[in-house]
Amino acid sequence: MNKILFSAVSKKFVMALAGLFLLLFLPVHLGINLMLLKNDPEPFNSAAHFMATFPLIKVVEVLLFLTILIHVTYGIILQILNWLSRPVGYKVRNKSETTAFSRFMIWTGLSVLTFLVIHFFNFYFIKLGLVEGDPENFYSVAWQLFSIPGYVILYWICFLLLGFHLYHALQSAFQTLGLSNEFWKPVIRAISLIYAIAVPVGFAIIPLVIWLFK
Amino acid sequence: MKLKLKIWKQKNARSGGAFETYDLDGVAPEMSFVEMLALLNQTLVQQGREPVAFDHDCHEGICGSCGMYINGYPHGPVKGLTTCLLSMRHFKDGETIVIEPWRAKPFPVVKDLIVDRSALDKIQVAGGFISVTTGAAADANAVLVSKKKSDLAFDSAACIGCGACVAACKNASAMLFVSAKISQYALLPQGKPEAKERVRAMIAEMDKQSFGSCSNTGACEAQCPKQIKLFNIARLNREYYKAF
Ligand code: SF4
Ligand code: FES
Numbered sequence: 363m364n365k366i367l368f369s370a371v372s373k374k375f376v377m378a379l380a381g382l383f384l385l386l387f388l389p390v391h392l393g394i395n396l397m398l399l400k401n402d403p404e405p406f407n408s409a410a411h412f413m414a415t416f417p418l419i420k421v422v423e424v425l426l427f428l429t430i431l432i433h434v435t436y437g438i439i440l441q442i443l444n445w446l447s448r449p450v451g452y453k454v455r456n457k458s459e460t461t462a463f464s465r466f467m468i469w470t471g472l473s474v475l476t477f478l479v480i481h482f483f484n485f486y487f488i489k490l491g492l493v494e495g496d497p498e499n500f501y502s503v504a505w506q507l508f509s510i511p512g513y514v515i516l517y518w519i520c521f522l523l524l525g526f527h528l529y530h531a532l533q534s535a536f537q538t539l540g541l542s543n544e545f546w547k548p549v550i551r552a553i554s555l556i557y558a559i560a561v562p563v564g565f566a567i568i569p570l571v572i573w574l575f576k
Numbered sequence: 577m578k579l580k581l582k583i584w585k586q587k588n589a590r591s592g593g594a595f596e597t598y599d600l601d602g603v604a605p606e607m608s609f610v611e612m613l614a615l616l617n618q619t620l621v622q623q624g625r626e627p628v629a630f631d632h633d634c635h636e637g638i639c640g641s642c643g644m645y646i647n648g649y650p651h652g653p654v655k656g657l658t659t660c661l662l663s664m665r666h667f668k669d670g671e672t673i674v675i676e677p678w679r680a681k682p683f684p685v686v687k688d689l690i691v692d693r694s695a696l697d698k699i700q701v702a703g704g705f706i707s708v709t710t711g712a713a714a715d716a717n718a719v720l721v722s723k724k725k726s727d728l729a730f731d732s733a734a735c736i737g738c739g740a741c742v743a744a745c746k747n748a749s750a751m752l753f754v755s756a757k758i759s760q761y762a763l764l765p766q767g768k769p770e771a772k773e774r775v776r777a778m779i780a781e782m783d784k785q786s787f788g789s790c791s792n793t794g795a796c797e798a799q800c801p802k803q804i805k806l807f808n809i810a811r812l813n814r815e816y817y818k819a820f
Binding site: 366369370371372373374375440443446449452453454455456457458459460461464467530533534538539540541542543544547 | 648649679680746782786792794805807809813
């Protein structure tokens, strides 16, 4: 039984499911963030407050953290095993035709993880009371962060890398779950492309709009 | 044609290795890559030097033994060809060609360009078969198979077990090979009764041989001389989940 639960294919299955769950969460987060564009802090803060206090959301939150943990841990374990599968490398770089984004998943993934940790220090740990700050006014915290050019540039780079990660991630998850064939592959690829552009761009334009118009 | 060849030389699995450079003259564009290496060895033997060890057998792209990593491509830069069918007209006069053995933990180097690919055979032995006799004339009349499925099964049965998919994969994964072997049975009625045990056993053996996992990068599909498609891997995954 263990052989089945922890086989390479099962690990990928778990990773794919966890990844798809995270993909569902991003648009929700984006929806709330877009409220930052309103001049009135009220809608954003009350949405943040709702997310922080509503019981059902609490359950989802725990699930979300577990999912991130599983996705990251499995990703790192699989990557290490994969590296171990080729202890002696080639002298000439492999020129096989591959989709460029797929080769750097571990690195784009780790960059996103790094951003996530910074993000937690800025917001989530304030909510938990681990870091100083006003948990009732995330609106002003966000605006403050977006007024720091260095932070915004880092933010943009991270979302660019997230976009690279997502483009391969979505189609790869479907393939891993066995939900791909000759007919659906181009469709899934198109959806991946739209998602991987729309979501990161959505996040990235918020500081830009604030800079330009506010 | 004149060529400069940089070839990996290694005495055996335990010893280290290094590139050796050879200059070879008199290569005809219509020669196959394997014939070019035979010419090199002939020259080396005449000079009293040690020839380069490399595997080859059928010279018609069906045995899968002639695998080598040529200038960064398993089986060389032309799609859909094994090394033995790759002709030298795809290379330029005066070109430097770097030749390395397949690199993967489950494929230890035996000597120079020869690796031990028996890890693939072990996966096959674990479940890539049907326990009853089948395929006789009576079957063709009694068992209905759609044209589409029989074509797909035939396409996946074209896998020659050369290991180029493993060699190309950044994870040294054998998923394309296993998916081809699984698909050729999963698509046909004769393969159904043992489908579950087969896929479980073959995946377990694949892990045991320490092949990597699939990250859907597609290098295998790009390099496979038999052009086995990635959809087979999706089918393999489906078959595996069905086996729970
Ligand atoms: S799937 Fe293709 S590359 Fe892999 S062993 Fe079979 S024929 Fe060779
Ligand atoms: S020698 Fe048999 S496939 Fe090349």
